Amino acid sequence: xxxxxxxxxxxxxxxxxxxxxxxxxxxxxxxxxxxxxxxxxxxxxxxxxxxxxxxxxxxxxxxxxxxxxxxxxxxxxxxxxxxxxxxxxxxxxxxxxxxxxxxxxxxxxxxxxxxxxxxxxxxxxxxxxxxxxxxxxxxxxxxxxxxxxxxxxxxxxxxxxxxxxxxxxxxxxxxxxxxxxxxxxxxxxxxxxxxxxxxxxxxxxxxxxxxxxxxxxxxxxxxxxxxxxxxxxxxxxxxxxxxxxxxxxxxxxxxxxxxxxxxxxxxxxxxxxxxxxxxxxxxxxxxxxxxxxxxxxxxxxxxxxxxxxxxxxxxxxxxxxxxxxxxxxxxxxxxxxxxxxxxxxxxxxxxxxxxxxxxxxxxxxxxxxxxxxxxxxxxxxxxxxxxxxxxxxxxxxxxxxxxxxxxxxxxxxxxxxxxxxxxxxxxxxxxxxxxxxxxxxxxxxxxxxxxxxxxxxxxxxxxxxxxxxxxxxxxxxxxxxxxxxxxxxxxxxxxxxxxxxxxxxxxxxxxxxxxxxxxxxxxxxxxxxxxxxxxxxxxxxxxxxxxxxxxxxxxxxxxxxxxxxxxxx
Amino acid sequence: xxxxxxxxxxxxxxxxxxxxxxxxxxxxxxxxxxxxxxxxxxxxxxxxxxxxxxxxxxxxxxxxxxxxxxxxxxxxxxxxxxxxxxxxxxxxxxxxxxxxxxxxxxxxxxxxxxxxxxxxxxxxxxxxxxxxxxxxxxxxxxxxxxxxxxxxxxxxxxxxxxxxxxxxxxxxxxxxxxxxxxxxxxxxxxxxxxxxxxxxxxxxxxxxxxxxxxxxxxxxxxxxxxxxxxxxxxxxxxxxxxxxxxxxxxxxxxxxxxxxxxxxxxxxxxxxxxxxxxxxxxxxxxxxxxxxxxxxxxxxxxxxxxxxxxxxxxxxxxxxxxxxxxxxxxxxxxxxxxxxxxxxxxxxxxxxxxxxxxxxx
Numbered sequence: 001x002x003x004x005x006x007x008x009x010x011x012x013x014x015x016x017x018x019x020x021x022x023x024x025x026x027x028x029x030x031x032x033x034x035x036x037x038x039x040x041x042x043x044x045x046x047x048x049x050x051x052x053x054x055x056x057x058x059x060x061x062x063x064x065x066x067x068x069x070x071x072x073x074x075x076x077x078x079x080x081x082x083x084x085x086x087x088x089x090x091x092x093x094x095x096x097x098x099x100x101x102x103x104x105x106x107x108x109x110x111x112x113x114x115x116x117x118x119x120x121x122x123x124x125x126x127x128x129x130x131x132x133x134x135x136x137x138x139x140x141x142x143x144x145x146x147x148x149x150x151x152x153x154x155x156x157x158x159x160x161x162x163x164x165x166x167x168x169x170x171x172x173x174x175x176x177x178x179x180x181x182x183x184x185x186x187x188x189x190x191x192x193x194x195x196x197x198x199x200x201x202x203x204x205x206x207x208x209x210x211x212x213x214x215x216x217x218x219x220x221x222x223x224x225x226x227x228x229x230x231x232x233x234x235x236x237x238x239x240x241x242x243x244x245x246x247x248x249x250x251x252x253x254x255x256x257x258x259x260x261x262x263x264x265x266x267x268x269x270x271x272x273x274x275x276x277x278x279x280x281x282x283x284x285x286x287x288x289x290x291x292x293x294x295x296x297x298x299x300x301x302x303x304x305x306x307x308x309x310x311x312x313x314x315x316x317x318x319x320x321x322x323x324x325x326x327x328x329x330x331x332x333x334x335x336x337x338x339x340x341x342x343x344x345x346x347x348x349x350x351x352x353x354x355x356x357x358x359x360x361x362x363x364x365x366x367x368x369x370x371x372x373x374x375x376x377x378x379x380x381x382x383x384x385x386x387x388x389x390x391x392x393x394x395x396x397x398x399x400x401x402x403x404x405x406x407x408x409x410x411x412x413x414x415x416x417x418x419x420x421x422x423x424x425x426x427x428x429x430x431x432x433x434x435x436x437x438x439x440x441x442x443x444x445x446x447x448x449x450x451x452x453x454x455x456x457x458x459x460x461x462x463x464x465x466x467x468x469x470x471x472x473x474x475x476x477x478x479x480x481x482x483x484x485x486x487x488x489x490x491x492x493x494x495x496x497x498x499x500x501x502x503x504x505x506x507x508x509x510x511x512x513x514x515x516x517x518x519x520x521x522x523x524x525x526x527x528x529x530x531x532x533x534x535x536x537x538x539x540x541x542x543x544x545x546x547x548x549x550x551x552x553x554x555x556x557x558x559x560x561x562x563x564x565x566x567x568x569x
Numbered sequence: 570x571x572x573x574x575x576x577x578x579x580x581x582x583x584x585x586x587x588x589x590x591x592x593x594x595x596x597x598x599x600x601x602x603x604x605x606x607x608x609x610x611x612x613x614x615x616x617x618x619x620x621x622x623x624x625x626x627x628x629x630x631x632x633x634x635x636x637x638x639x640x641x642x643x644x645x646x647x648x649x650x651x652x653x654x655x656x657x658x659x660x661x662x663x664x665x666x667x668x669x670x671x672x673x674x675x676x677x678x679x680x681x682x683x684x685x686x687x688x689x690x691x692x693x694x695x696x697x698x699x700x701x702x703x704x705x706x707x708x709x710x711x712x713x714x715x716x717x718x719x720x721x722x723x724x725x726x727x728x729x730x731x732x733x734x735x736x737x738x739x740x741x742x743x744x745x746x747x748x749x750x751x752x753x754x755x756x757x758x759x760x761x762x763x764x765x766x767x768x769x770x771x772x773x774x775x776x777x778x779x780x781x782x783x784x785x786x787x788x789x790x791x792x793x794x795x796x797x798x799x800x801x802x803x804x805x806x807x808x809x810x811x812x813x814x815x816x817x818x819x820x821x822x823x824x825x826x827x828x829x830x831x832x833x834x835x836x837x838x839x840x841x842x843x844x845x846x847x848x849x850x851x852x853x854x855x856x857x858x859x860x861x862x863x864x865x866x867x868x869x870x871x872x873x874x875x876x877x878x879x880x881x882x883x884x885x886x887x888x889x890x891x892x893x894x895x896x897x898x899x900x901x902x903x904x905x906x907x908x909x910x911x912x913x914x915x916x917x918x919x920x921x922x923x924x925x926x927x928x929x930x
Contacts, residue, residue: 176659178655178657178659179659179661179662181624181626181646181655181659182653182655182659182661183661183672184625184626184646184647185624185625185626185646185647185649185651185652185653186647186652186672186673186676186720186721186724187647187648187650187673187676187677187724188647188672188673188676189645189647189676190647192647192676193647196672197661200663201661201662201663
């Protein structure tokens with residue numbers, strides 16, 4: 001009885017803190033936005049929401065955004081399923097390295113990548129010139145003019161497939177291999193085993209990953225902006241928010257995105273619920289041994305992983321080239337190289353500060369997310385406390401909310417009224433709110449990752465530990481966390497990487513140069529001086545290097561423990 | 570199923586290494602059609618690896634596997650037709666009981682009507698009638714075990730592989746299932762390859778068995794033979810209780826040896842391939858139940874000692890008797906109220922030379 005009381009108090013305390021935090025930093029800004037969407041000078045009105053489906057411009061933008069999101073999701077699935085399965089199921093030399101470099105695309109802010117790709121795809125850019133010299137086309141081709149969505153879909157796929165890959169590796173690794181062996185043993189070919197056993201059992205992780213990618217690309221702002229595609233929903237919102245006080249359509253669009261995405265996540269949650277019985281058997285003992293793989297198969301793995309990475313790093317390479325180039329026009333590769341932009345990128349106070357600021361902010365946001373994400377996942381999966389599903393749904397809202405909305409909500413809430421001039425006022429010091437907004441924005445990734453890990457790990461292991469005398473805290477440390485460490489690390493890498501490249505919050509919240517994060521500095525440079533795009537690219541390269549080292553470190557950590565983590569015996 | 574050879578499975582010189590560890594070291598044996606064949610050994614002896622190689626789930630480093638007269642090495646696991654009952658059952662948690670049982674039939678493109686009938690029959694056969702709609706998580710351990718068994722039997726196989734099928738069950742259930750497997754074996758002509766570490770299971774069920782250790786087969790034969798005529802000390806020790814008596818050879822006459830032991834002069838059957846020379850130090854083994862109370866009729870194989878303690882097993886009672894300093898013998902006798910067992914009681918005992926064996930290392 002006493003134990004029940006104690007665990008009740010603990011969960012209650014955790015849920016109260018979570019509610020308070022989410023209430024202030026997530027719900028209040030959204031309520032602010034809702035208010036503006038349905039209340040105008042005349043009082044309550046739904047005319048703005050209705051206009052979304054009546055005005056052709058609005059409706060076309062919605063359709064276009066959904067098309068982009070669907071195609072990006074499909075492409076990501078095609079690219080990541082097989083490599084993820086290989087990573088989870090096969091041993092081959094260099095596996096850690098190859099599964100590590102698949103994460104490389106995550107190290108570049110997509111809008112910086114878009115700048116590079118714009119040069120590659122330009123009318124007189126590298127691709128046109130290459131095809132012209134090969135005799136495939138007769139003259140310059142305006143790729144982005146002719147196929148405006150191609151660039152967006154390509155770039156977003158190349159940037160987002162690692163998210164799905166990470167989710168899938170964790171999902172596949174959590175499927176007990178003996179379940180697959182049993183199917184093989186009873187006459188199912190490897191392809192049938194994959195379809196009938198592996199995919200259904202991995203479906204919580206698989207579906208979570210698909211929803212993440214879909215909503216990410218549905219609400220992506222930077223890429224279409226740089227490619228000059230204006231009639232997609234996120235850009236419409238962006239345009240409207242900049243003329244805030246005068247046009248409430250932006251708020252209506254935000255509310256639509258919000259409702260649409262929340263619906264997607266509710267369906268996903270329902271599917272997970274159906275699979276709950278899957279988790280109850282827990283992980284069984286697993287015999288895992290090195291399987292010898294012939295060299296030619298290993299080689300074909302290398303070629304597969306290598307070619308995916310090669311295509312995925314084209315934006316990165318183009319950005320690096322831009323950073324060291326003097327002139328790049330009507331040639332495949334740039335003419336003349338220089339390192340001056342790198343020096344300029346670190347010599348100025350603006351850029352040096354930006355690098356330090358971004359590191360501090362991303363670390364802070366990641367720590368907030370690990371604590372918050374794990375606590376919420378734990379409440380949802382392991383307790384029956386009232387309101388846990390509501391908290392879970394609320395925590396997923398940021399996926400559906402473009403950073404602009406939260407950032408504007410923050411700006412409105414915390415720089416006015418009673419907060420004016422206090423420590424949290426972003427006009428005084430935006431660092432706190434930047435870290436909080438980065439954290440809020442990426443909380444869903446952490447939460448999904450931790451959630452899926454707990455879902456797929458039986459509670460029996462925790463019960464066994466507490467039965468053998470471990471206190472709840474010790475059970476957490478010795479059993480729960482080690483078992484789902486793969487998921488937590490995956491979530492943390494995502495949080496950190498995406499915080500480093502967070503665009504919209506940074507653009508809006510950081511008002512003074514002292515507090516610019518990298519993305520805002522890059523954006524400022526791009527708009528600015530004559531060689532601004534080169535200096536911006538150079539700063540982008542510095543950011544890439546920083547992120548790359550963070551990711552290598554994380555994947556080394558994961559690599560060393562990979563064996564233990566994915567084995568339950 | 571018609572057989573081109575009297576053997577369902579033949580294995581020659583099988584070798585399997587995991588890194589530096591040799592899991593299987595030159596293993597050779599064959600099983601006759603319809604036989605209940607046991608692989609018995611302590612954990613880590615390679616028996617499960619052997620089973621997994623038979624199923625095609627591991628690839629052997631070298632050696633040959635002949636399945637139904639055909640070389641099986643290159644047959645994909647899903648085409649081997651050697652269904653297996655996994656130790657953890659490996660029931661698919663997203664499929665209900667019927668779907669689990671129907672799995673292999675679906676893969677074999679059996680018509681739906683027939684699948685339904687065969688699944689229903691299979692469930693009835695293992696005593697799970699009416700539980701088809703349950704999910705695996707809603708079943709007890711014993712029921713899960715039955716589903717795992719039904720899932721293989723529904724395919725009408727000629728070979729079934731069992732990997733420690735009873736190890737996760739409680740004693741009573743284990744006993745029940747053991748009898749059911751025996752019945753199943755009697756009523757079908759399926760060849761069962763049964764892996765276990767439980768010697769009682771093996772001795773009571775097996776037609777023949779292989780005793781394994783460190784990847785090697787230490788003994789191969791019928792349980793009765795191996796129990797009474799173990800070819801080596803490991804086998805003698807692993808199969809049941811034993812008294813090991815240090816002795817030296819005095820005289821040899823064919824298979825029979827005269828020994829000098831701390832208990833006196835003993836006569837024993839030699840398990841050495843060739844008679845050991847006189848004076849050779851040897852180990853003489855006699856099972857506790859073959860130590861009888863009384864003076865016996867012969868001149869050898871007898872001793873006197875004092876009772877140190879006793880243990881009641883139920884129908885039998887095991888008495889520990891001290892013969893000399895550091896030499897104790899265990900005797901298992903029928904539990905009887907007339908027995909005098911106070912500490913220090915002097916007992917006279919004897920053993921039949923036919924039940925006394927000299928076992929090589």
